[in-house]
Amino acid sequence: MRAIGIYKHASVDQADSFAEEQVDKPKAAGADVLVQVKAVSVNPVDTKQRKLKEDDGNFRILGFDAAGIIAEVGDEVEGFQPGDEVYYAGSVSRQGSNSEYQLVDHKVIAKKPANLSFSEAAALPLTALTAWEAMFEKMHIPLDAKVNEDKTILLINAAGGVGSIASQFAKLYGLNVVGTASREETITWAKQHGTEQVINHHEPLHPQLEKLGIDSVDYVFCMHQLDKAWDDIIEVVKPEGILCAITGPVEGIKLTDLTSKSLTLVWEYMFTRTLHQTPSRYIQGEILAKVAKLVEDGRIRTTKTEELEGLTVENLQKAHKRLENGSMIGKLVITV
Amino acid sequence: MRAIGIYKHASVDQADSFAEEQVDKPKAAGADVLVQVKAVSVNPVDTKQRKLKEDDGNFRILGFDAAGIIAEVGDEVEGFQPGDEVYYAGSVSRQGSNSEYQLVDHKVIAKKPANLSFSEAAALPLTALTAWEAMFEKMHIPLDAKVNEDKTILLINAAGGVGSIASQFAKLYGLNVVGTASREETITWAKQHGTEQVINHHEPLHPQLEKLGIDSVDYVFCMHQLDKAWDDIIEVVKPEGILCAITGPVEGIKLTDLTSKSLTLVWEYMFTRTLHQTPSRYIQGEILAKVAKLVEDGRIRTTKTEELEGLTVENLQKAHKRLENGSMIGKLVITV
Numbered sequence: 001m002r003a004i005g006i007y008k009h010a011s012v013d014q015a016d017s018f019a020e021e022q023v024d025k026p027k028a029a030g031a032d033v034l035v036q037v038k039a040v041s042v043n044p045v046d047t048k049q050r051k052l053k054e055d056d057g058n059f060r061i062l063g064f065d066a067a068g069i070i071a072e073v074g075d076e077v078e079g080f081q082p083g084d085e086v087y088y089a090g091s092v093s094r095q096g097s098n099s100e101y102q103l104v105d106h107k108v109i110a111k112k113p114a115n116l117s118f119s120e121a122a123a124l125p126l127t128a129l130t131a132w133e134a135m136f137e138k139m140h141i142p143l144d145a146k147v148n149e150d151k152t153i154l155l156i157n158a159a160g161g162v163g164s165i166a167s168q169f170a171k172l173y174g175l176n177v178v179g180t181a182s183r184e185e186t187i188t189w190a191k192q193h194g195t196e197q198v199i200n201h202h203e204p205l206h207p208q209l210e211k212l213g214i215d216s217v218d219y220v221f222c223m224h225q226l227d228k229a230w231d232d233i234i235e236v237v238k239p240e241g242i243l244c245a246i247t248g249p250v251e252g253i254k255l256t257d258l259t260s261k262s263l264t265l266v267w268e269y270m271f272t273r274t275l276h277q278t279p280s281r282y283i284q285g286e287i288l289a290k291v292a293k294l295v296e297d298g299r300i301r302t303t304k305t306e307e308l309e310g311l312t313v314e315n316l317q318k319a320h321k322r323l324e325n326g327s328m329i330g331k332l333v334i335t336v
Numbered sequence: 337m338r339a340i341g342i343y344k345h346a347s348v349d350q351a352d353s354f355a356e357e358q359v360d361k362p363k364a365a366g367a368d369v370l371v372q373v374k375a376v377s378v379n380p381v382d383t384k385q386r387k388l389k390e391d392d393g394n395f396r397i398l399g400f401d402a403a404g405i406i407a408e409v410g411d412e413v414e415g416f417q418p419g420d421e422v423y424y425a426g427s428v429s430r431q432g433s434n435s436e437y438q439l440v441d442h443k444v445i446a447k448k449p450a451n452l453s454f455s456e457a458a459a460l461p462l463t464a465l466t467a468w469e470a471m472f473e474k475m476h477i478p479l480d481a482k483v484n485e486d487k488t489i490l491l492i493n494a495a496g497g498v499g500s501i502a503s504q505f506a507k508l509y510g511l512n513v514v515g516t517a518s519r520e521e522t523i524t525w526a527k528q529h530g531t532e533q534v535i536n537h538h539e540p541l542h543p544q545l546e547k548l549g550i551d552s553v554d555y556v557f558c559m560h561q562l563d564k565a566w567d568d569i570i571e572v573v574k575p576e577g578i579l580c581a582i583t584g585p586v587e588g589i590k591l592t593d594l595t596s597k598s599l600t601l602v603w604e605y606m607f608t609r610t611l612h613q614t615p616s617r618y619i620q621g622e623i624l625a626k627v628a629k630l631v632e633d634g635r636i637r638t639t640k641t642e643e644l645e646g647l648t649v650e651n652l653q654k655a656h657k658r659l660e661n662g663s664m665i666g667k668l669v670i671t672v
Contacts, residue, residue, distance in 0.1 A: 248595075268598055
């Protein structure tokens with residue numbers, strides 16, 4: 001089968017940063033399903049994984065988000081069969097989705113939303129899992145709009161991949177949603193995806209919140225440059241507030257800032273469960289099934305904004321470049 | 337009335353580190369009650385507050401933990417009346433309990449356990465509030481022994497003031513309790529107060545846990561020198577685990593250690609609610625009432641180990657010295 005991967009880390013501008021290879025098509029066994037990949041999405045973690053690749057001669061297939069059709073199931077698989085259309089974010093410790101076929105643990109997949117195309121579905125898993133785990137597990141936000149109606153969440157980088165779905169979840173579950181964005185198109189996008197009020201992360205946050213009649217916030221979900229946002233976050237978060245981060249840098253952050261207000265700092269890394277093979281990893285399948293239902297009910301929308309046709313070296317280079325220059329709104333998808 | 341306080345920070349070895357003064361007896365108004373103090377307990381926060389005192393000419397009365405009898409109630413006070421025997425930890429931003437009478441917000445007090453003397457009761461509030469808030473609010477440990485039976489908590493410094501009550505709560509609510517202690521008397525004390533298995537925090541923790549058949553723990557409550565314990569904690573905590581700290585130092589701590597396992601780091605500072613006047617501060621009164629009930633039912637014991645008779649300059653110096661040399665087991669109380 002055809003797969004796109006890398007042999008060593010290299011700048012995307014280098015012609016040989018990605019390579020196309022013919023590799024053996026794997027066979028489903030145990031708890032795995034073999035999926036015929038129909039569309040993949042690209043996330044910042046793809047570029048981070050590319051940069052971590054050692055020059056060890058091994059061919060590493062990147063790509064995590066995917067949607068496709070089950071071709072085979074292993075003998076321990078329950079709840080899925082060949083022909084099922086599924087979506088998933090997979091695992092950072094296995095070969096990825098930039099490939100015609102891919103093996104994935106059936107515990108971390110779900111049937112894709114029936115009303116979405118493969119490419120619309122492929123845009124969702126990694127960011128939806130990240131946002132869901134961050135908000136409803138790590139930050140302990142109740143899944144109850146009534147309880148949340150007096151609570152405010154601040155989303156740092158509301159128009160990014162995770163922000164575009166986190167803001168929809170926050171709105172759906174009754175929180176007051178304030179998000180940051182700085183360009184006209186990101187502000188518009190954020191407002192279309194659940195962010196009720198937008199402020200600019202290039203300016204001090206507290207005066208901007210005060211203008212909106214908000215003195216402090218209960219939750220902060222930081223999805224961009226934690227170190228730069230830190231002082232602003234500490235200033236605006238309520239005593240006993242919860243701050244969740246999915247990305248650094250963390251150098252220079254003063255932990256003593258947590259003490260007076262008894263704050264919580266929690267890290268969300270969507271691949272923790274598959275990387276450490278936690279017993280809880282089946283929850284990722286359940287979350288994706290819930291999200292599929294929300295999409296089918298018209299309560300959550302795909303965050304796909306761009307589509308490249310064809311899984312090629314050129315398209316992967318283009319996609320990684322788009323991610324790396326930091327101007328991405330929503331999600332970029334590549335059809336296979 | 338008679339009060340012991342300080343004018344400026346000074347070593348406890350200096351004769352004038354504390355001063356006895358006659359000050360006006362305050363009057364209860366609003367949400368406050370006036371308490372005739374019968375016993376006080378000393379905590380590490382007393383010595384920290386002493387060290388923070390500026391030389392501004394003001395007389396600062398230290399002391400937080402107290403038990404006593406209500407002498408007057410303000411016109412907004414509900415649920416208490418003169419003659420009630422109460423216990424509380426008060427507020428770090430008001431005059432303290434090292435005094436014949438003290439004003440305290442009725443929202444953060446409760447009736448003292450009926451089966452305890454004033455001095456036994458005075459040993460409890462600050463540490464019980466700290467342990468309760470840390471474990472059942474900040475760390476989200478369910479108040480349900482059945483749910484917790486497969487979970488393990490590691491208590492760093494299990495025989496200290498907070499450790500002696502945290503271990504009792506942990507055992508009561510069904511957790512497997514492993515605690516650290518290093519001297520014969522602290523090991524014995526810890527085992528008498530809910531810690532089922534004791535390991536030594538001067539040796540690497542993971543090999544000691546493995547010898548007990550424990551590969552990793554769900555919760556870590558660090559009550560001593562977070563920086564020294566950090567690497568051990570990161571090694572032994574489960575993916576998605578929760579780490580709560582009540583004291584630093586935090587310099588040199590690498591926050592990137594939180595990322596791969598998606599860990600939570602939460603700070604517990606018992607005075608957050610009164611310092612920031614959070615609407616949630618009434619919960620402290622509720623927690624103390626719950627703890628009183630547990631003590632009356634014989635399910636939780638006072639952690640008092642030492643008693644000094646008489647609120648004098650000499651006894652406060654002696655008490656602060658005991659706290660500062662770090663050899664304290666359980667709690668030291670001074671009767672008024």
